[in-house]
Amino acid sequence: MTKIQNFINGEYSHPISNGWIDNYCPANGEVYGQIPNSTSEDIEIAVEAAKKAFPKWSQTTLEKRSRILIKISELLEANLDLFAKAESKDNGKPISLAKTVDIPRAASNFRFYGNAITQFASESHESIGQNAINYTLRQPIGIVGCISPWNLPLYLFTWKIAPALATGNCVIAKPSEVTPMTAYLLGEICNEAGLPKGVLNIVHGLGNTTGQAIVKHPDIKAISFTGGTSTGVTIAKIAAPMFKKLSLELGGKNPNIIFADCDYEKMLETTIRSSFSNQGQICLCGSRIFVEASIYEKFKKDFVAKVKTLKVGHPSDTDTDIGALVSKQHLNKVIDYINIAKKENGIVLHGGKTVSIANSEHGYYLEPTIIEVSSNKCSINQEEVFGPVVTIMPFKNEKEALQLANDVKYGLSATLWTNDLSKTMRITNLLKTGIVWVNTWMLRDLRTPFGGVKDSGLGREGGFEALHFFTEAKNICLKY
Ligand SMILES: NC(=O)C1=CN([C@@H]2O[C@H](COP(=O)(O)OP(=O)(O)OC[C@H]3O[C@@H](n4cnc5c(N)ncnc54)[C@H](O)[C@@H]3O)[C@@H](O)[C@H]2O)C=CC1
Numbered sequence: 048m049t050k051i052q053n054f055i056n057g058e059y060s061h062p063i064s065n066g067w068i069d070n071y072c073p074a075n076g077e078v079y080g081q082i083p084n085s086t087s088e089d090i091e092i093a094v095e096a097a098k099k100a101f102p103k104w105s106q107t108t109l110e111k112r113s114r115i116l117i118k119i120s121e122l123l124e125a126n127l128d129l130f131a132k133a134e135s136k137d138n139g140k141p142i143s144l145a146k147t148v149d150i151p152r153a154a155s156n157f158r159f160y161g162n163a164i165t166q167f168a169s170e171s172h173e174s175i176g177q178n179a180i181n182y183t184l185r186q187p188i189g190i191v192g193c194i195s196p197w198n199l200p201l202y203l204f205t206w207k208i209a210p211a212l213a214t215g216n217c218v219i220a221k222p223s224e225v226t227p228m229t230a231y232l233l234g235e236i237c238n239e240a241g242l243p244k245g246v247l248n249i250v251h252g253l254g255n256t257t258g259q260a261i262v263k264h265p266d267i268k269a270i271s272f273t274g275g276t277s278t279g280v281t282i283a284k285i286a287a288p289m290f291k292k293l294s295l296e297l298g299g300k301n302p303n304i305i306f307a308d309c310d311y312e313k314m315l316e317t318t319i320r321s322s323f324s325n326q327g328q329i330c331l332c333g334s335r336i337f338v339e340a341s342i343y344e345k346f347k348k349d350f351v352a353k354v355k356t357l358k359v360g361h362p363s364d365t366d367t368d369i370g371a372l373v374s375k376q377h378l379n380k381v382i383d384y385i386n387i388a389k390k391e392n393g394i395v396l397h398g399g400k401t402v403s404i405a406n407s408e409h410g411y412y413l414e415p416t417i418i419e420v421s422s423n424k425c426s427i428n429q430e431e432v433f434g435p436v437v438t439i440m441p442f443k444n445e446k447e448a449l450q451l452a453n454d455v456k457y458g459l460s461a462t463l464w465t466n467d468l469s470k471t472m473r474i475t476n477l478l479k480t481g482i483v484w485v486n487t488w489m490l491r492d493l494r495t496p497f498g499g500v501k502d503s504g505l506g507r508e509g510g511f512e513a514l515h516f517f518t519e520a521k522n523i524c525l526k527y
Pocket residue numbers: 194195196197198221222223224252253254255257258259262273274275276278279281282296297298299329330377380431432433
């Protein structure tokens with residue numbers, strides 16, 4: 048049984064209260080470890096460590112910060128197997144996904160920001176006719192909080208931490224209590240890479256205690272959060288009156304708009320991925336599939352046939368397509384949504400039932416589920432389910448497709464399938480989302496702005512956007 052510890056001031060330690068929370072293995076439903084149930088006292092100690100480390104870290108040369116971040120990236124790559132196995136066990140995701148997506152991306156996050164910081168420049172403005180020059184410094188904020196979710200545990204944890212550290216901040220970070228393992232392992236890697244003590248402090252615990260203590264702490268001046276929209280609201284209510292900088296990556300209910308003129312085979316294959324990757328537990332998954340009426344029946348038949356071939360299996364099996372959902376509670380939430388959809392006249396074309404895996408009968412497995420709906424107003428098309436469940440529905444024309452796509456409170460991403468360039472330009476301009484993919488899905492370039500509009504959040508991560516978020520601009524006006 049692994050007893051996870053906090054990582055504060057470069058050392059592993061028990062929580063002050065000595066309180067613990069069970070950690071479950073989604074593949075078999077068994078408790079396989081414990082994590083600290085940290086309180087505001089642990090956060091206080093972490094903040095003190097960060098305060099002590101800040102003067103030196105913020106003045107450390109960019110070359111040195113860059114070298115340390117790139118070393119962390121290399122050590123993650125060298126320990127790929129260890130981290131991938133830990134992620135798969137903790138989260139329930141297929142080992143193949145952890146090995147090819149989660150851990151490589153966590154390593155890329157450190158490498159990317161290790162390089163990006165050496166290219167980050169501030170601006171100067173010559174005030175012509177006034178004999179003055181303005182130049183802008185980009186200074187680290189100080190101590191910042193990074194709070195991440197369970198769906199892409201190390202991937203999203205490091206997506207926040209890497210730019211925060213690169214810009215010279217000291218960090219108090221909390222991974223999800225549901226998937227703490229790889230964040231726990233990261234501490235050792237950071238020490239090995241030479242990250243000074245107190246620069247990164249990883250505190251484990253529940254959202255409404257440990258998480259809230261981070262958000263409420265007066266010395267933590269910025270919060271970068273990814274998770275559910277309602278949690279984002281709670282965080283904003285606390286942080287806004289304290290004038291903290293906030294970056295909120297929240298939920299999505301993303302449309303996947305398929306026109307008859309698309310490359311059909313490519314679309315079909317990608318739509319399987321955009322629907323069910325990571326058990327549908329990615330905020331970017333296309334959970335509302337709208338198909339042009341002329342190809343709707345063909346798509347329905349082909350899509351169902353292809354989904355039937357997906358293997359729901361133990362996360363450690365290398366041929367598993369769909370692993371376990373992250374928790375019993377989450378599995379029940381997803382099943383509740385399927386039942387609501389049925390009550391609201393949704394037709395289950397495939398799936399909808401739990402799956403029993405030999406020797407892992409208590410694991411949280413669910414069939415990939417396709418529901419045919421006749422209206423975009425139903426709950427399953429309006430609320431984030433965050434599981435292996437998609438809906439399909441036909442549309443008549445471009446105007447209707449756009450109306451359906453935008454008719455939701457979320458605005459994270461959209462995917463469009465067409466080979467018509469003019470149509471592409473018209474629709475991409477009018478979609479109310481922060482991200483649009485055309486003829487692809489989740490093709491990521493870490494330089495691009497990442498985030499949503501409407502209830503999908505506030506601000507952007509990625510590229511220089513994150514470096515801007517984690518710095519304060521100070522303008523200096525020099526008269527000569
Ligand atoms: N990226 C996304 O879009 C994600 C969306 N979700 C959505 O949110 C739903 C709920 O999932 P949860 O695991 O409960 O997500 P959550 O939003 O509660 O958890 C995300 C992180 O925030 C922390 N947290 C929770 N409450 C907090 C608070 N009051 N103050 C500070 N930190 C807090 C959690 O401990 C965790 O580290 C999911 O069913 C899904 O619909 C969940 C995870 C990721």
